[in-house]
Every structure is written in structure tokens, then in C-alpha cells.
Amino acid sequence: MQRASLFRSTPFRLALTFALLFVLAFVLSGAVVYRMMSADLSDRLDQTIKETYSVVAATYAGEDREDLIATVESHARLSQAKEQLFSLADPSGRHLAGNFVAMSLPEGFSTLAEGTEGIPAETSYRAYSGSVGGNKLTVALSVSATAKLEAIVLMGFGWATLLITGLAVAGGAFLASRVQRRLDGIAATMVDVSHGKLGARIPLIGNGDDIDVVSGQVNAALGRLSTLVEGMKQVSANIAHDLKTPLNRLQMILEAAADKTVSGQDISDDLAEARAESLQINETFDALLRIAQIEAGARKARFTNLDLEQVVKTIAEVYADVAEDDGKSLSVTLVQGRGAPIHGDWELLTQLFANLVENALRHCPEGTEIELSVTRHANRIVAAVSDNGPGVPVQEREKVFQRLYRLDNSRSTPGSGLGLSLVRAIGDLHGASITLEDRRPGLVVAVSFPAAKPPAA
Amino acid sequence: MTTTKSRWRRSRLSNSLPGKEPQIDERQALPIVVDVIHGNDIGSLMRILAVEDDRKTSDYIARGLTEAGHVCDVLADGHDALFAATREAYDVVVVDRMLPGLDGLSMVKAVRAAGVRTPVLFLTAVGGVDDRVEGLEAGGDDYLVKPFAFSELLARINALGRRPPALEQKTTLKVGDLEMDLIRRQVTRQGQVIDLQQREFSLLEVLMRGEGRVITRTMLLERVWDFHFDPKTSVVETHISRLRAKIDRPFEIQLLHTVRNTGYSLHVPAKVAPNGYAAR
Numbered sequence: 122m123q124r125a126s127l128f129r130s131t132p133f134r135l136a137l138t139f140a141l142l143f144v145l146a147f148v149l150s151g152a153v154v155y156r157m158m159s160a161d162l163s164d165r166l167d168q169t170i171k172e173t174y175s176v177v178a179a180t181y182a183g184e185d186r187e188d189l190i191a192t193v194e195s196h197a198r199l200s201q202a203k204e205q206l207f208s209l210a211d212p213s214g215r216h217l218a219g220n221f222v223a224m225s226l227p228e229g230f231s232t233l234a235e236g237t238e239g240i241p242a243e244t245s246y247r248a249y250s251g252s253v254g255g256n257k258l259t260v261a262l263s264v265s266a267t268a269k270l271e272a273i274v275l276m277g278f279g280w281a282t283l284l285i286t287g288l289a290v291a292g293g294a295f296l297a298s299r300v301q302r303r304l305d306g307i308a309a310t311m312v313d314v315s316h317g318k319l320g321a322r323i324p325l326i327g328n329g330d331d332i333d334v335v336s337g338q339v340n341a342a343l344g345r346l347s348t349l350v351e352g353m354k355q356v357s358a359n360i361a362h363d364l365k366t367p368l369n370r371l372q373m374i375l376e377a378a379a380d381k382t383v384s385g386q387d388i389s390d391d392l393a394e395a396r397a398e399s400l401q402i403n404e405t406f407d408a409l410l411r412i413a414q415i416e417a418g419a420r421k422a423r424f425t426n427l428d429l430e431q432v433v434k435t436i437a438e439v440y441a442d443v444a445e446d447d448g449k450s451l452s453v454t455l456v457q458g459r460g461a462p463i464h465g466d467w468e469l470l471t472q473l474f475a476n477l478v479e480n481a482l483r484h485c486p487e488g489t490e491i492e493l494s495v496t497r498h499a500n501r502i503v504a505a506v507s508d509n510g511p512g513v514p515v516q517e518r519e520k521v522f523q524r525l526y527r528l529d530n531s532r533s534t535p536g537s538g539l540g541l542s543l544v545r546a547i548g549d550l551h552g553a554s555i556t557l558e559d560r561r562p563g564l565v566v567a568v569s570f571p572a573a574k575p576p577a578a
Numbered sequence: 579m580t581t582t583k584s585r586w587r588r589s590r591l592s593n594s595l596p597g598k599e600p601q602i603d604e605r606q607a608l609p610i611v612v613d614v615i616h617g618n619d620i621g622s623l624m625r626i627l628a629v630e631d632d633r634k635t636s637d638y639i640a641r642g643l644t645e646a647g648h649v650c651d652v653l654a655d656g657h658d659a660l661f662a663a664t665r666e667a668y669d670v671v672v673v674d675r676m677l678p679g680l681d682g683l684s685m686v687k688a689v690r691a692a693g694v695r696t697p698v699l700f701l702t703a704v705g706g707v708d709d710r711v712e713g714l715e716a717g718g719d720d721y722l723v724k725p726f727a728f729s730e731l732l733a734r735i736n737a738l739g740r741r742p743p744a745l746e747q748k749t750t751l752k753v754g755d756l757e758m759d760l761i762r763r764q765v766t767r768q769g770q771v772i773d774l775q776q777r778e779f780s781l782l783e784v785l786m787r788g789e790g791r792v793i794t795r796t797m798l799l800e801r802v803w804d805f806h807f808d809p810k811t812s813v814v815e816t817h818i819s820r821l822r823a824k825i826d827r828p829f830e831i832q833l834l835h836t837v838r839n840t841g842y843s844l845h846v847p848a849k850v851a852p853n854g855y856a857a858r
Contacts, residue, residue: 393839403725404808414708423711438777439803443816472807479810540810 132300136293144286151278158274162267163247167230170249173205174260181253186217189253193218203241206248206261214257223259226250233261303332307339319347360409364402371398408539415469415546426573429461429470429502430495436474437493440482448487451478454494461495461502462573465551473547476540477506477566485510489563502570509563518557544568624648624669624739629659629685630701631677635724639672642728643735656680664692669739672731673718674701675709683716690717697738701726710806729840733792751786754833754846756825758786767825777802778821785834785844794841818842 181189193209197220208219222239233246248261313321323336378391437453444451481491489510496503522545548555558565630636631654643650653659656679673682700713700721710721751758756767765772781802795814799805826832835843
């Protein structure tokens with residue numbers, strides 16, 4: 122069996138695609154958040170620097186440089202870890218106070234990159250320079266705190282992304298493998314069927330999901346298929362048997378006739394017999410072909426709206442005398458007044474009811490009363506052929522519709538065993554259901570047609 | 579078009595049976611029946627084209643038709659047959675549905691399209707429900723399902739070949755002293771009104787229109803009851819016997835005759851026919 126690997130299977134690919142899309146969305150939104158946060162952090166840093174600068178600068182009042190120098194010194198002393206740097210230079214550029222010597226920084230904000238001379242090595246600084254009474258005051262703040270925060274956020278995002286990716290892939294694989302197992306079950310069933318095990322069915326979970334629904338439909342189709350194949354097998358076997366018997370008889374007749382010609386006897390009786398046999402064989406074939414044609418459904422194109430009562434009436438008229446000559450009686454009961462409009466094929470319906478009446482005539486003893494009736498129930502029209510003859514045993518009722526099936530006690534009467542198959546085929550074509558019921562004694566064959574809608578006025 | 583006359587197998591036994599005593603011989607139902615039951619059937623030679631690719635079948639048809647006093651041309655190919663049917667004047671064309679070259683259905687459509695109105699009888703291998711309708715829609719006049727008894731084919735060919743012209747509208751039919759008024763739908767014999775049911779009337783009408791010819795069981799089933807299948811019970815026999823009880827039994831001369839294994843024929847028996855009646 123050809124099996125798709127998990128990674129090439131459709132469910133897994135779908136799961137993976139969705140996981141990737143999800144992770145991508147997460148990373149994108151993370152990047153946006155990070156950028157916004159980062160911008161906000163540098164703004165705050167700048168603000169802090171500016172505030173510190175203002176505090177220091179405020180100590181300079183009235184040409185008194187000493188206070189300013191003292192403030193710078195004290196601020197510088199407080200920042201042991203050199204997180205804050207202060208520098209004060211006189212207008213000539215001479216270093217007056219502070220914990221670092223500011224290079225020639227422009228006024229306003231500037232960034233001191235990592236490794237710039239005069240600052241601690243392992244960090245970069247953000248600086249603000251300004252002129253206080255002609256002296257140059259510079260305040261710088263380490264960005265390490267901000268950077269650390271940013272790193273933490275980035276790290277968090279990274280781990281989250283990794284976790285989500287892992288979860289998505291694992292979850293996808295899990296779901297995909299579940300679906301895959303069921304697909305494998307379907308594939309295995311199909312392989313079994315193609316190898317001739319027509320009884321194989323797709324296992325159902327029973328939760329009513331889409332795969333279950335499709336599997337159920339496939340199972341139903343397989344059911345119909347196996348019924349058909351079984352029917353075909355049986356028909357072939359029956360045809361072989363039922364045709365072999367008359368063919369054997371034909372051969373025996375012909376051999377007897379051949380012997381007779383040698384001795385110069387008259388063989389016209391044998392020939393007549395041979396002809397009858399060959400006609401019977403042909404009739405069987407014709408009936409089989411007819412059934413096949415009707416079942417193919419092409420005939421539906423010739424459907425018209427007709428009155429089922431007229432069909433039944435015609436049949437009653439044709440067969441009443443036949444029944445009488447046969448020592449039986451045939452009566453007919455019809456719907457009062459309204460008629461029985463159905464959509465159908467006159468010729469085929471005639472044959473359907475002719476077959477049913479002929480069955481009753483041939484399989485019932487003398488004195489049997491046969492009754493034809495048409496009744497209307499809601500939107501169904503039921504035509505029934507009833508008799509008070511021997512009936513059909515319950516367990517045989519489905520079988521009599523099978524092709525070439527004959528009840529044991531009717532094997533001696535003429536007939537192909539195809540009459541009721543033809544009836545069923547014609548009934549199916551008309552969407553009619555056919556039931557055999559007990560009449561104690563006797564049999565009722567009821568054919569229930571959907572009533573035709575009255576033509577739109 | 580490659581047809582040449584030399585490719586045709588023509589069998590002509592000409593008018594070989596005049597003077598033969600009209601008879602209904604039961605054994606003649608086998609293997610080929612020559613329906614010579616009335617003087618009317620003798621001497622009316624028809625030219626028939628049989629289009630059939632199975633050599634055995636065409637031999638069977640040609641032999642039988644020739645013995646029945648007709649001239650029969652046999653062709654096996656649809657194109658050749660189309661050519662012949664549109665060029666030659668035939669009385670009846672018998673066409674197999676399945677043919678090499680051009681199939682029977684298309685051939686007949688083409689023949690009709692060419693304006694040729696020769697009666698056509700289809701031979702269909704399958705007694706399918708649609709085959710007949712298709713054949714009639716294509717322009718065929720009758721159909722016959724294989725395998726067929728030769729007597730059946732001959733009866734149908736005879737019926738087709740001598741169909742009265744459509745223009746001729748008879749209002750009364752007459753066979754001997756039996757008369758049918760088609761307008762008043764009344765049947766009388768020797769002036770006595772015979773009361774018939776509707777189907778009995780139709781049955782008698784078909785028989786009277788085919789006076790002197792064999793009307794087969796299947797022809798009756800089709801024309802009277804519109805049954806296109808073979809009933810397993812004696813539908814035809816029953817109704818014929820009812821009809822016979824009404825039109826024949828009370829009278830001395832029997833008009834309705836059974837042709838064994840084939841069908842029925844309505845005619846005045848030759849022996850008692852008034853002089854000159856049988857002459858055409």
C-alpha cells in the first residue's frame with residue numbers, strides 16, 4: 122500500500138502552515154511592541170538627563186562658580202558606579218569638576234559610543250551639554266539600564282516565540298497524525314475492497330465529524346455496490362444454470378432428431394420442440410436485456426402524465442375474459458371520480474400490471490378471485506393486484522424479485538423467473554414501491570406511485 | 579460510393595407457385611412457412627431489399643422470400659443499402675439495426691431525408707423498450723425482434739407492401755357477407771347486427787383490413803392492445819375465440835381462420851368463394 126509520510130500528509134502541512142502563520146504574526150507584533158518600548162525608554166532617558174542637568178545648572182547663580190563646582194563634585198561622588206557622569210569646564214576648556222572629562226561635545230544631546238576615551242569601557246552613554254554662565258556643563262547617563270530592560274523584553278519574546286513554534290508544530294503533528302490515521306484506515310479499506318473483500322467498511326468514530334460523514338457515505342456506497350455485485354454473481358450463476366438446462370434439452374432433442382433422420386423417421390415434432398426451446402432461451406435473454414435497459418433509466422425521457430386508472434382498466438378489460446376462460450374471475454375497483462394522475466410510461470406500466478395479473482393467473486388454482494384496485498392515499502396512488510390463491514411465504518417475498526428466482530413449487534409452470542424482476546425495474550423507474558402482503562389466504566401485490574402534481578393552471 | 583451490381587446477391591425464383599392449392603398446413607410452420615392461404619397472396623410479386631450483414635440470416639430471409647414468390651436483393655453494408663434504396667424502386671426494405679458502414683437507423687433516416695417513402699421494416703436484435711420507438715421515429719414503418727419466425731416476417735412484409743394508399747379512406751369494410759361500418763361502428767353479417775365490445779371491434783377491424791393475409795399474434799397484440807411484449811397467457815386466443823363465437827359460430831361459413839404457430843386470417847374459404855372473388 123502506498124502510504125504518504127507524515128510530513129507530506131495534507132493535515133500535517135495544514136497544521137504546519139497555520140503554526141508558521143501564527144508565529145509570524147506573533148513575531149511581527151512583538152517587533153512592533155519592542156520598537157515602541159525602546160523609543161519610549163530613550164525618551165525617558167533623555168528627560169532624566171535634562172532634569173539632572175537642570176538641577177545641577179540651577180545651583181549656579183550670580184557669577185558664583187564655586188557652588189556649581191561643589192554641586193558637580195557632590196553629584197559625581199554620589200555616582201560611584203559611574204552611572205551618571207558629570208563634567209564642568211571653564212570657558213577656556215579647562216576641567217573644573219566632575220567624574221569624567223567631556224570631550225568637545227556639541228551643545229544639546231549626543232551619544233557617547235562604547236569605548237569613547239574618558240568614559241568607562243563597557244557601556245555607552247547619553248549626554249547633554251550646555252553652557253552655564255560661560256562654563257560648559259555636561260551630564261551623561263549610562264544606557265545600560267535601558268539596554269538591560271530591552272534585552273529582557275527581547276529575550277522574553279524570543280523564548281515565547283520558540284515555545285509557541287514548538288507547541289504549534291507538536292500540536293499540528295498530533296492532530297495531523299490523528300487525521301492521518303483515519304485516512305490510513307480509509308485507504309486500507311479501499312485496498313481491501315479493490316482486492317475483492319467487498320465486506321470491508323471504513324471504521325467510524327461516531328462523533329459525526331466531516332470524515333465520519335464522508336466515511337459513512339462511502340460505506341453506504343460500498344453496501345450498495347456489494348449488494349449489486351452479489352446480485353450480479355447470483356444472476357450469472359442463475360443464468361448459467363437456467364440456460365444450461367434448456368440448452369441441454371435442446372441438444373438432446375437435436376441428437377434424437379439426428380438419430381431419427383438416420384432411420385428415416387419424421388422429425389417435425391422434434392424440430393417444433395427444438396424451436397420452442399430456443400425461443401424460450403431467447404425470451405430469457407430478451408427479458409434480461411429489457412430489465413437492464415429499464416434499470417439504466419433512459420426510458421424516463423418518454424414519461425408523460427397519465428391516468429393510472431386507465432392503465433388498470435385496460436388491463437382488466439384485456440384479462441377479464443382470459444381469467445374467465447381459465448376458471449378464475451377478475452374484477453376491478455377504481456378511485457371514485459378523481460382519477461389517478463401519475464407521471465410515467467404507458468407501455469411499461471401496461472407491462473407491469475400485465476405481468477402481475479399473469480402471475481396471479483398462472484400460479485393460482487381454478488376458482489381464484491383476482492381483484493385489481495386503484496386507491497389514493499394522500500399523495501400516493503396505490504394500484505394493487507390481489508388474489509385468494511396460495512400466496513407467497515414471508516421468507517420468500519424479497520427473493521421473488523430477484524432475477525431468475527422461482528419458488529420451488531412454481532418451477533414446473535412455464536415462466537422465465539424474470540417477470541417480477543421486470544416489475545421491480547419498472548416500479549423503480551417510476552419511483553414506486555412494491556410490497557407483497559398476506560391476504561389470508563392469498564396475496565396482495567401493492568404498487569405505490571407518487572401522485573403527479575396537477576398541471577399548473 | 580463503390581457499389582456495383584456485381585456485389586449484390588440476387589435470388590429470384592420468380593413467380594413459381596401459381597396454381598398451388600391454397601391450404602393451411604400445420605407442418606409448414608417449420609422451418610419456413612410459405613403463407614399461401616388465399617388466392618390473393620399468389621401472383622403479387624414484391625421487390626424487397628434485405629439489408630443484413632449476417633450471412634446466415636440474410637440467406638434465410640432471401641430463401642424464404644423467394645419461395646414466397648418475391649424478388650429479394652440482399653446487401654450487407656449500410657452505405658451500399660442507402661445507395662440502392664434511393665436508386666431502385668423497392669416495395670419493402672428490411673433493415674437490420676446493426677450494420678457495418680452505416681447503421682440501420684442512420685441509413686433509414688438518410689433514405690427518408692432523400693424523400694424515399696418505401697415502407698421500411700426494422701429487424702432489431704434486442705427487444706429493447708426504446709429500440710422500437712427509435713426505429714419508428716427514424717422513419718421505419720414496422721419492427722421485428724430477432725429471432726423471428728419467418729412466417730412473422732413474411733406476414734409483416736405482406737402487410738407493409740400492400741398497405742392501401744393513405745388517401746383512400748374507406749368507411750366500410752367487407753369480407754364475404756361480413757360488413758363493418760367504420761363510421762357508425764357497427765358490424766353486420768347477413769344483415770344481422772353483431773354486438774361487439776370496443777376491443778373486439780378493433781380486433782375485427784385489423785383482421786378485415788388485412789383480409790386474406792396472415793395477421794400474426796404479435797401484430798394483433800401491437801395493433802389491438804398496444805402490447806409490445808409477449809404475454810404468457812392466452813390473451814389473443816381468448817379474444818379471438820370470443821370474436822369467433824360472435825361473427826362465425828352462428829353462421830355456416832367460417833371466415834376467421836387460425837394459421838397454426840403464426841396467427842389468424844380472415845377470408846372467405848377458397849372452396850366456397852364465389853367465382854372470380856379471388857381474382858385481383
